[in-house]
Amino acid sequence: MDTSKKNNPVYSNTDTSQVTMSEEEWKKILPSDIYYIARMKGTERPWTSKYENFYDTGTYYCAACGNPLFKSNTKFDSGCGWPSFYEPISKGSIIYTPDHTHGMTRTETQCGRCKAHLGHVFDDGPPPTGLRYCINGVVLDFKKAQEAEKNYNEKNRQ
């Protein structure tokens, strides 16, 4: 676990229970860049994410709470400047909310466990879903396949 997570009592890649915390608590726990996107619904500048052109095999987790969100094999190069996926890892991993800010009608995507703002979903993605999940890389944690498998095995041995 890296230093940004050591003060985060809710961070877990396996706990599926809902997280409800006050905004003050989140502010104390999260690094400021993650707090700005996850809780203030900010947007990172396009082309700035280390995951924008990144295709290692593994799993993407919510950087605020550790909830699994996407698998690397559903990531694609959308050219939009943000990490893009065509399908979430499971049905409940993401919450969808209508967003009418900035004079647009969009669908906001939030983490299904802690309601962190992730980005938006659009219907101009590739098959098989036709969806494009346009996600702020700041709120994603990536774990390589072997590492995720190791954590899973350790958890199941307990």
Ligand SMILES: [Zn+2]
């Ligand atoms: Zn989360």
